[in-house]
Amino acid sequence: MSLTSNKSSSVLSYLESVSTSDLISDPASIGLTIRELLRRFGGASETTSLTLQDLELAFGKSIALGFSLWQHMAALDRLSAIPDWLANNAPRVANLRNGSAICGLATTHLSSPVTIHGSPSPNGYVVSGTARWVSGFNFFDNLILGFETSDAYCFALIPFPQPIIPIGSSPDSIRCDFRLLDLTALQSTSTGELTLENFPVLNTQLLSRREKNARPAPRKSSLKIPELGVAKSVSKKINSALAAKQTHPLSTDFASALAQINSRITQLEAERCDDSLDLAGPCHLLIQDTLRLFALLSGSRSLAAGSEASRLTLEAMLFDVFLQSENSMRLKIEAAAR
Template sequence: MSLLKETQKDSSIENIDNNILAITESYLKEFVAPVASEIDQSSEALNEALQGLIKRSLLSIKVPKAWGGLEADTETFYHFQQLISQYSGALAFLQVQHQGAVASIVYSNNEVLKEQYLSKIVEGKLLCGLGFSQLRRKGKPMITATPMNGGYEINGTVPWITGFGFFDAFLLGASLPDGQTIRAMVPFQNSHQDAGGEFLVSEPMKLGAMQSTNTVTGTFKNWFLPSENVVSMAKEGAIHENDKKIVLFPSFLVLGCAKAGLDIVKKVAQTKQLDFINEGFNHLNEELNYCQEKIQTAITINSRSFEDDLKLRVWAINLAQRCANAAVIVSSGAANYYNHAAQRVYKEALVFTVFGQTTDIMKATLEQMVYN
């Protein structure tokens, strides 16, 4: 029995959720924060940190209790995301892929697939990633699914799949001939089928940040996908509609990055003892708290507009950039060291700036920078 489950006995829902956050923060402070730079660069260190989340049942945070999960409420889940990104951007980026795939499975109408996957996920025996960002791209589909007896023939290239070597499967997004799209679970390993189909994975990309997450390209050639692996089907363009609905939610990862930058500024202020560093910290921290308050309030409002959500997302991005830059500035020349915390957080701000980026987000982020 995990530590988390032991502390849940005879607790109210509110206390359970508080336990989730308390245990998460305790783990991150004790085991992740001291090796955050190593986690950013080493897949082995990242895997060890990921296993720590699994041992505490934290990767089943959104799985319903009926399946053995924690079923945390929305606010707790997003605070959980923020905590992780505050202590390690690489760990946050990796686990959020899994959480996204799990959410799709939970909401799937494929009960057989849910039975097959969710119990293993809760037991920590199965981890999943995502491979559908190509559905956002206009023009000729990068991944096609051609209907055939018993399933689909998959062809094309997935340009971005994070977590090779960490995840057992990933959620593939593919386009049908009529424009509809499917999402389906696919084994995350090189494979050759008896009928000649194949799925091949590239070497991990050389990235400027979060190299340890093992992001790869995956190529399908006449690969057979059984119908029973399909998680969902959607109309053409549905991903763009959904992107607008969820535009605010990644803000919590971004706010965690901003907090990471301010943690560095605060630490430097204690050693350099310069008044202007304290003043800078206080100013940014006050704005961060205000931004967080606005975002927390917004997620409780069902009738909020996309435009308002977008403004808050862009505000969070801008804050993360400024807080990360402040960390670099106060760290002086030491920030140039490849393993310095300020450099790591600065690069994480880059990643979270473009994470799940749509054209609307790109435009609003650029306008905020240019005109404000």
């Protein structure tokens, strides 16, 4: 067995010791679990960091945990693409790798229309606007914030903003407001809308600045469709359930459907090496089909409040509201219309 496989086995063993009920109800548990994963397995160098396989295991344990850990790993992935910043911030990088600090994302992709805008100030920028989906309130230490100026797109690494209620009514007052969203199945992600007014971003916090007329440098993501771990985990649950129900009158039909799901998992694993492919849509459809098969096999128990099948189905709604591109949404609409 390879060193990578050995480490992932250890990651799985640790995740199995963590309470799933805490991960789906308590934001503090999400933060503590991420820190512990990084402390045990993240290391202080790129060669010992958590891998895509480890992130898949986190998604398989809890979609809320996987989504939150993905943000931290995606932030590290973005920072790793800025050599000058890495060279000048070695202690901060070490803290992010070993879990002493964990980081989330605000405006992960600057697309139209941009919702946060900045203007130059003597020490950097003053930004205002709303990031409509920010997770990790009270457990992420930092955020990568994206914003638009009159002539550039910028990213900055800032401390997670804490609520600031301005005194008086000065138009230059700094205001920061975080409104938690009512996400029943994802409450442990502590997700909400972050609104900033006249919020200072210092030059020392700036990660990158790209002129609007400049073409962005191509980047290959090392964390492509980690949510595939949900389908992998649920397919194993289906396999175990089938093994215990060998006399089920439809066991052959279930086994055939499971074989098709496993084939699609294998295909997506092979295709994600091609960075030109948008695999989010096919992956999320696969997750939905896998969860549907699990619910069918669970029967009436899948309708019970708090059942594993109903919990996973609710959590998987995350993929319909956030983790998807325009192409992914189009694919889902077409599938629903058939």
